Amino acid sequence: MAEPLLALREVGHSFGGLSVLRSVTFDVPEGGIIGLIGPNGSGKTTLFNIVTGYIRPLAGTVTYRGAALGRDTIQQRGLNGLVRTFQTPQVFEQMTVLENVMVGCTKLTRTTMLQDLLRTPASRGQMREIRERAEAGCERFGLTALRDLPAASLTAGQRRILEIARAVVGEPRLLLLDEPSSGLNVQEIDDLRDWIVRLNEEGITVLLVSHDMGLMTVARTVHTLYFGEIIASGDMAAIQRDPRVREVYLGV
Amino acid sequence: MKPRTLPWLALGLVVWAALPFIVPRYMADLLVFTGIYTVAGLGIGLLLGHCGIVNLAQATFYGLGAYASAYCTVMMGLPSIVGFIVGAVISMVLAYVIGRPILRLTGYFLALGTLALSAIASALFFEWDWLTGGTLGIGGIPKLDVFGFLLDRPSRYYFFVWIVAFACMAVAHNLVDSRTGLMLRSMRDSSTAAAALSIDLQALRTKVFVVCALFGSLAGSLFAHHVSFVSTQSFTVDRSISFLLIPVIGGATSIPGIVVGALFVTFLPELLSKLGDIHQILFGLALVAVVVLMPEGLVGAFGKLRTRFAKREGGGHG
Numbered sequence: 420m421a422e423p424l425l426a427l428r429e430v431g432h433s434f435g436g437l438s439v440l441r442s443v444t445f446d447v448p449e450g451g452i453i454g455l456i457g458p459n460g461s462g463k464t465t466l467f468n469i470v471t472g473y474i475r476p477l478a479g480t481v482t483y484r485g486a487a488l489g490r491d492t493i494q495q496r497g498l499n500g501l502v503r504t505f506q507t508p509q510v511f512e513q514m515t516v517l518e519n520v521m522v523g524c525t526k527l528t529r530t531t532m533l534q535d536l537l538r539t540p541a542s543r544g545q546m547r548e549i550r551e552r553a554e555a556g557c558e559r560f561g562l563t564a565l566r567d568l569p570a571a572s573l574t575a576g577q578r579r580i581l582e583i584a585r586a587v588v589g590e591p592r593l594l595l596l597d598e599p600s601s602g603l604n605v606q607e608i609d610d611l612r613d614w615i616v617r618l619n620e621e622g623i624t625v626l627l628v629s630h631d632m633g634l635m636t637v638a639r640t641v642h643t644l645y646f647g648e649i650i651a652s653g654d655m656a657a658i659q660r661d662p663r664v665r666e667v668y669l670g671v
Numbered sequence: 672m673k674p675r676t677l678p679w680l681a682l683g684l685v686v687w688a689a690l691p692f693i694v695p696r697y698m699a700d701l702l703v704f705t706g707i708y709t710v711a712g713l714g715i716g717l718l719l720g721h722c723g724i725v726n727l728a729q730a731t732f733y734g735l736g737a738y739a740s741a742y743c744t745v746m747m748g749l750p751s752i753v754g755f756i757v758g759a760v761i762s763m764v765l766a767y768v769i770g771r772p773i774l775r776l777t778g779y780f781l782a783l784g785t786l787a788l789s790a791i792a793s794a795l796f797f798e799w800d801w802l803t804g805g806t807l808g809i810g811g812i813p814k815l816d817v818f819g820f821l822l823d824r825p826s827r828y829y830f831f832v833w834i835v836a837f838a839c840m841a842v843a844h845n846l847v848d849s850r851t852g853l854m855l856r857s858m859r860d861s862s863t864a865a866a867a868l869s870i871d872l873q874a875l876r877t878k879v880f881v882v883c884a885l886f887g888s889l890a891g892s893l894f895a896h897h898v899s900f901v902s903t904q905s906f907t908v909d910r911s912i913s914f915l916l917i918p919v920i921g922g923a924t925s926i927p928g929i930v931v932g933a934l935f936v937t938f939l940p941e942l943l944s945k946l947g948d949i950h951q952i953l954f955g956l957a958l959v960a961v962v963v964l965m966p967e968g969l970v971g972a973f974g975k976l977r978t979r980f981a982k983r984e985g986g987g988h989g
Contacts, residue, residue, distance in 0.1 A: 497869030
């Protein structure tokens with residue numbers, strides 16, 4: 420079997436003596452859509468923060484493309500193609516929609532501050548490239564009509580799409596979506612589902628965290644996290660039949 | 672550029688060129704200070720408006736520039752350009768060395784950190800009298816001589832200072848309008864999300880702090896050659912605060928706003944001083960009024976007013 424894109428081995432973490440993750444082990448295969456469900460406080464976001472480098476795990480290892488992530492910073496992980504979104508969409512509120520997407524493109528080019536201060540041809544060329552990529556990104560995600568509005572004026576659904584667009588223009592290899600359906604209406608969740616499938620077909624591997632069982636049906640494998648432990652894994656149908664999951668979610 | 676802005680630009684240029692010859696000498700002097708304060712304020716504006724950083728240490732770099740110019744020209748007899756360069760290099764190195772650790776702080780703590788830097792520097796300027804002359808200061812700093820033109824009057828120095836100020840404004844504009852500018856603003860709006868998009872917050876903040884220090888030092892050197900005498904009282908924490916006021920009053924995200932802010936802090940106290948002892952209270956009230964009533968500064972408030980009028984006009988036609 421091919422090496423997984425992301426592999427977690429025995430990952431554990433605690434906050435102030437309270438254990439939030441206990442020896443979590445699973446793989447995210449290249450090209451897959453992997454889901455992570457679990458009630459509030461089950462450790463999903465902590466796991467995300469560990470994978471993306473916001474928190475260092477107290478135990479276990481995270482391997483990405485065959486190399487341990489270890490002390491890699493958030494930025495290094497991002498440059499290697501590991502990009503996340505947030506539970507509460509984090510748009511750059513005072514910037515326009517287009518500018519938000521442009522920020523997502525900045526990591527693909529390199530200028531030094533000196534070049535930017537002096538507006539050298541290289542600096543101008545890169546800015547033009549960033550703008551073109553961002554415009555194409557807006558077009559693709561249906562944000563063109565909104566592009567000159569400040570991001571602060573967007574609805575929750577539009578913010579979600581903007582956040583995903585901003586992540587995707589940076590050409591991620593592994594896209595980590597944290598509760599992407601929260602605050603969205605039924606139609607918007609449907610659109611979101613379509614986007615996840617489409618992006619995955621283009622070769623982006625997706626790790627999806629949610630407690631929305633409906634959205635989770637896009638995932639090929641779903642792991643259920645409960646009080647920091649994986650209690651069940653499999654496709655969504657199997658998960659829904661699992662007695663422990665039913666107990667946790669439905670209280671039966 | 673819009674065709675409509677060109678005549679305005681030409682008019683502005685004519686007014687700018689004529690100004691030092693039509694106003695009284697003391698006003699020409701104030702206009703020189705406006706130019707110097709614009710240079711110092713630009714750096715703080717970049718930090719405040721584009722990085723969300725409150726810098727209360729600009730008097731430190733202003734002082735370094737001024738003392739470097741004073742020491743190099745008066746004590747060592749070197750050409751003035753050396754003073755400018757020495758001040759700039761020392762300021763940038765200091766900004767880098769101090770910026771690395773203190774720029775890890777955020778919000779109020781960072782503001783306090785920069786305030787502490789200004790307080791320490793101000794004490795050192797006083798204590799190291801072998802270098803700075805202490806309270807007696809260093810006098811006899813020569814007037815600048817640019818390609819054989821001796822800039823010995825405010826009306827002459829005015830042009831030099833403002834050409835430097837415009838060049839700095841152009842550089843600041845370049846930065847804001849570049850890839851770096853995008854990254855800075857994203858960091859100001861959400862540092863968490865900026866990090867997720869691979870933006871190295873720490874490195875960026877340090878670099879902008881260094882640019883800010885460069886502007887501060889440049890302004891300090893310009894100041895030293897203008898007044899020909901520098902002493903500790905020009906580089907106190909009070910001065911850092913009045914530098915911070917420049918972008919706060921004018922509008923931190925706007926580059927022309929810095930000029931407006933610099934005009935405010937140079938002209939208003941002078942004009943109010945004619946009213947006698949209450950002038951400081953009046954200046955304080957004006958300051959509070961701007962900050963409370965126009966949170967986006969004078970330029971921001973003007974912009975809002977203009978959109979409101981534009982809307983009204985549009986409504987009238989329809």
